[in-house]
Amino acid sequence: MIVIRPTKGWASLRLRELWAYRELILFLVWRDLKVRYKQTVLGAAWAVIQPLAMALLFTIIFVQFAGLPTGGAPPFLFYYTAMLPWNLFAKGLTEGSNSLVANQRMITKIYFPRLVLPISTVLAGLVDFGIGLAVLVGLLAYFGVWPTLAVASLPVFIPIAILSSMGIAFWLSAIDARYRDVRYTLPFITQIWFFATVAVPISSVPESLRWIYSLNPMAGVVEGFRWALLGQEWRLDPLVWLSMAIVVVIFVGGLFYFRRAERVFADVV
């Protein structure tokens, strides 16, 4: 029996119901993938071209002109390795934050757990990520870089990148449903964030400021990726764990905030 009554305060997460709708998540991911590269000439090749071009650009600007350190790794790889989790994060963040408004019709006409929308949007980014990862394997071979045992830690960093993206998307999509300011703010915040995360490695930050740097939830993931894939003589900065703790806080807080905001989505979106 379904009982409908007003809810007060913080609502339960109802994860069981979310689980019951897992097929819908998969269908929405599949829909996003199906339509993503429609009406493009190059199709999924964009998933490869874009990070390659960015990595090349960074190599030229930051290494050749600005002389930023890359910790002994080939500069191109250094940036490409960071682009991978960043793109997963940034796309998920941008599209996830927009996911409620983009699916306005569904929200106002049909009941389903609303968390399905940001979750599936972020997950859809995994396919591009997978393609990028396959290209990376080729690049590693080309540059003759052989990962150490640390590569086994990748399966930890990938979910962290996803959690971080989802966590922020929960917050921002719920706010965006009511205040469209989010969509105007997000592009430039993402850009600044990008430079702070990808271009400036933690090793180039003065010791005393590193804890501030580690408050960036993506700092740990990007550092972790570089360490896992390129780090021969690299030491994983322990502050990475602080960064990951932040991710968990944002994610769990986002879940609860979203559920609390959810009850008025259909009225305000």
Add this chain to the structure above:
Amino acid sequence: MENVAVRVQNLGKRYRIGEQEPYRTLRDAIARAATAPFRRTRPRRADDSRYLAISSHGGHIWALRNVSLEVMNGEAVGIIGPNGAGKTTLLKILSRITEPTEGQAEIRGRLGSLLEIGTGFHQELTGRENIYLNGAILGMKKKEIESKFHDIVAFAEISDFIDTPVKWYSDGMRLRLGFAIAAHLEPEVLLVDEVLAVGDASFQRKCLGKMGEVAGEGRTVILVSHDMAAIQNLCGRAYALNHGRILASGEVNGVISQYLESVSRPQVASIADRTDRRGNGRLRLVGFSILGAANSSDTVQCGARATFEIAYEGSAPLRNVDIDMLFYNQFGTCVLVTGSSFVGKVFAEVPERGIFSCRFEKFPLLPGIYHLRLNCGVNGIVADDLKNAATIHVVGGDYYGSGKIPGRGGGLFAVPHEWEVRNEDSGSFTRRGHGT
């Protein structure tokens, strides 16, 4: 008690005025948050989520208040009411799209709601792909969709286009597909909103048939509609809503006539003041009203007795007077011409002031809105001619006394007719010259 499928108790939904404006500014919310510590007087309400910007002068509106209803298992119940009465809000609460502000509702069994056809269709995806996607959105499992796939395609009549992107579909095809998916959800409780207002007549008939089938299988249907005929056809009981409250409930025909009475508006613009008239003015038409079963000044029920009365003023008693009354539909087509001269009444002598009345034993026009033109002649010369003299609403009714409400399948009129069958060999039929 186990027989109750849907029980609603004192349900209420309050909106802030302006809450449905799409854009609120963050600035307001920040300003409010900043001043919050200095305001202590405002009690917090259950639905005051933190980020709701409440302007201090902001008013509230109850879209629904104190609504209680019960629907039994296997019953089909209609909900009628004018725009803004709260019908859709009620359905949205029952389908859990939005939360009530107060009260509660209980629903037993799997719930399917059809507030819009084809929600979540993606234009770039094919019909096949959209069946899976839409099915999942409506809460079906992949296996379930697979097992019903062929039925859905057959019902929607799109088997030739199943692998064509939906963006190339006609509106009709899209509707059929959307309805077909929803109809195969097989819920125990089905909520339907106004979806039949769209689509062509044969499609509407098919949907109604399907819903009748659903109701006949012992499942519960709640149908919201403006369309009295559809409600009469499908539902045994109805609730009328107005201004968010229940106005009437009970047996469907009683509720409909109560509702019609309550919403009927008096004829506002008196035709006496109209200046856009033609004719020599020896007689002026000055008033119009309907006496009929629906007992309201502008509503007539198809198949019911209706009397149209037209008041006039002349300069003196007149001779050789006749009057015509023409019915135009919404597209401006004249669909029915009635006239006193047609039925042999050219009034030899009429008093200076009086009332013409025209009676229909069974009003023949099918449901819709019609505009009337009145035309009065004296000695065969136009004395007064008024276009758009009145607008009437015809609602559905049981014209034939058979329980069927004509009007769903298109057409303009109901007229008395009979059907028979007899035993005769088709060979002799052809020989008699009826065949091709």
